[in-house]
Amino acid sequence: MEAILVLTNAGEMKNVVTKINGGDLEKEKKFFRIQVSKSKKPLFFYLNLAKKHLKMDHDVELCALGTAIPTVIIITEILKRDGWGIEKSIMASTIDAREDKEGRRIPPKAKLDILLGKAKSGDQSTEASTSTEE
Template identity: 55%
Template sequence: MEEITEGVNNVHITAADAHKSNRIQVSNTKKPLFFYVNLAKRYMQQHDEVELSALGMAIATVVTITEILKNNGLAIEKKITTSTVDVKDESRGRPIQKAKIEILLGKTEKFDELMAAAAEEREAGNGEEQN
């Protein structure tokens, strides 16, 4: 029990890292790609920027989300951070190192205009379906 307490006491988390309301931790198994694309758009509407974070194989998903948002004129890259983190491997019982990426995206100047146009298109499309 002492070891656990000692380990917990040695963990230092800054207030900014403890809970970022604009951070999305991406998994390539839990949700479909466009769930994350749409969530990122919503976070940018609320916070003007979004941080996408992923480990290991999910890194490709984060890069794809970033490229979709950039190619649609919605986001610009503000910062990209790569690192390596120790993750406990349950099958081996010892920590393994995994690559980590964090990409900070900001809204483009045309973000609000493009989002408003997309919302209008959806509303117009819904009206046509009902006729």
């Protein structure tokens, strides 16, 4: 199976198209990207937004740069603990350095992307975390 991601700007819906070997479309799944900021909105704004989209059976991708990374981790852990979602993938990377207006080099920033899917039952999120521990 092959997954194709169509990425757009923050807060817009994207499609995940899964293909089978013959090229026939098996399923089209929508997911919502939320770019979390530590200073612009409170944590519960992003938490409620993620719950809203998980309730509509969309996958949610939480993205953060630098100091907003702990906020994304807290949101993810709350959603898993309360049975709203399960982790599908985690991707950590860095954003390349660039120069500011005065020509000084800005150091690279850490970036974290967590893709969450809707938990089918309240026990599914805890089952996923306990199965990796055994």
